[in-house]
Amino acid sequence: DTGVSQDPRHKITKRGQNVTFRCDPISEHNRLYWYRQTLGQGPEFLTYFQNEAQLEKSRLLSDRFSAERPKGSFSTLEIQRTEQGDSAMYLCASSVGAGGVETQYFGPGTRLLVL
Amino acid sequence: AQSVTQLGSHVSVSEGALVLLRCNYSSSVPPYLFWYVQYPNQGLQLLLKYTSAATLVKGINGFEAEFKKSETSFHLTKPSAHMSDAAEYFCAVSETGALTFGSGTRLQVQP
Numbered sequence: 630d631t632g633v634s635q636d637p638r639h640k641i642t643k644r645g646q647n648v649t650f651r652c653d654p655i656s657e658h659n660r661l662y663w664y665r666q667t668l669g670q671g672p673e674f675l676t677y678f679q680n681e682a683q684l685e686k687s688r689l690l691s692d693r694f695s696a697e698r699p700k701g702s703f704s705t706l707e708i709q710r711t712e713q714g715d716s717a718m719y720l721c722a723s724s725v726g727a728g729g730v731e732t733q734y735f736g737p738g739t740r741l742l743v744l
Numbered sequence: 745a746q747s748v749t750q751l752g753s754h755v756s757v758s759e760g761a762l763v764l765l766r767c768n769y770s771s772s773v774p775p776y777l778f779w780y781v782q783y784p785n786q787g788l789q790l791l792l793k794y795t796s797a798a799t800l801v802k803g804i805n806g807f808e809a810e811f812k813k814s815e816t817s818f819h820l821t822k823p824s825a826h827m828s829d830a831a832e833y834f835c836a837v838s839e840t841g842a843l844t845f846g847s848g849t850r851l852q853v854q855p
Contacts, residue, residue, distance in 0.1 A: 633787070660841065671748075671834050671845030672788070685842060720788070729838040730776045730795045735788040 631655060633736035635721050641742045642711055649707045650739045654723030661704050662733060663696055664720040665689070672720055678704060679727065711743045746771045746837045750846035758854050763807075763822040765849045767835030770816065777818040778836040778843065779809055788834065794818060805829070825853045 634653045642648050654661050659680050664672035675694070676686045680701040690696075693711075698704040708715055718740050722733040751766040769775060777794040792803025799811045809820045818835060830853045836843040 662842065664843075669753075669847070671836075671848050672843070674842040674844065677842055687842075722788075727841070729840045730793075731841075732790050732793065733843060734790075735780075737785075737787045 633721055633723050633734050635719075635736040635739050637739055638737060639740050639742075641744065643744050644711060644713060646711055647707065647709045648711060648741065649705055650719055650721075650741075652704045652706070652721030652723075652736060654703070654721070655725075655734055658723035658725045658734075659701070660724045660727070660731070660733075661698055662722040662724075663704070663706050664722065666718040666720055666738070667716075675706075708741075711741075713743050716741055716743045746775065746839055746844045748835050748837050748844055748846035750833075750835050750849050752849055753847065754850045754852065756852040756854060757825045759827055760824050763820070763825045763829065763851065765820040765833050765835075765851065767809075767818045767820065767846060768816050769818060769835070769837045771837055771839060773839050776838045777809075777811060778838065779803065779807070779818075779820050780834045780836060780845075782832045782834065782848075784831075791820070791833075825851075827853050827855065829853055 636651045662677040663675040666672040678698040693709045696706045718738040720738045721736045724731040724733045747770045749768045779791040780788040794811045802808045835846045
């Protein structure tokens with residue numbers, strides 16, 4: 630399977646704990662995006678990378694959230710001091726190119742439940 | 745700022761009937777527009793996209809959409825619904841990369 634992969638697929642944690650998610654994009658894709666999707670809503674943009682540079686962050690991305698893409702390949706999204714409102718599906722997507730016209734390929738997502 | 749409005753959170757059609765899912769957008773620059781489909785427990789899959797090359801865009805699985813600048817619309821259609829089309833459909837707009845999605849329309853197909 631050469632699609633976008635995400636790990637773990639499911640995560641249950643207690644409020645106040647830190648969690649980290651990983652995304653492996655399609656090989657050679659230079660752009661990597663993170664989105665969050667809550668029940669009954671469309672995905673909301675969080676942040677994106679072009680190679681290893683983080684180019685844009687949404688105002689939704691509070692200071693408890695941090696994302697990295699250290700070598701321009703896989704990416705991690707960390708949430709510190711989780712809150713119940715962080716419960717959602719976290720989606721990763723990758724694409725090749727720049728400018729907004731390129732197709733983003735989505736992974737299966739990581740479903741987070743904060744108790 | 746860009747935004748997308750999808751009219752109708754749920755649409756139900758009979759198998760073989762026309763499918764029409766509505767999407768209106770707002771963008772400060774000529775936009776790129778997308779339709780994605782999400783099947784239960786699966787990731788989002790691109791159906792089609794508008795990149796200004798042609799106003800009528802054909803996608804996978806018999807779907808197509810027409811870009812109408814005067815109406816700021818990008819409605820998705822399929823002439824004849826199939827049971828396998830039952831899913832959640834999202835319209836999205838992009839200016840420079842990040843997608844802004846609508847809230848989605850759940851399509852039900854009745855036998």
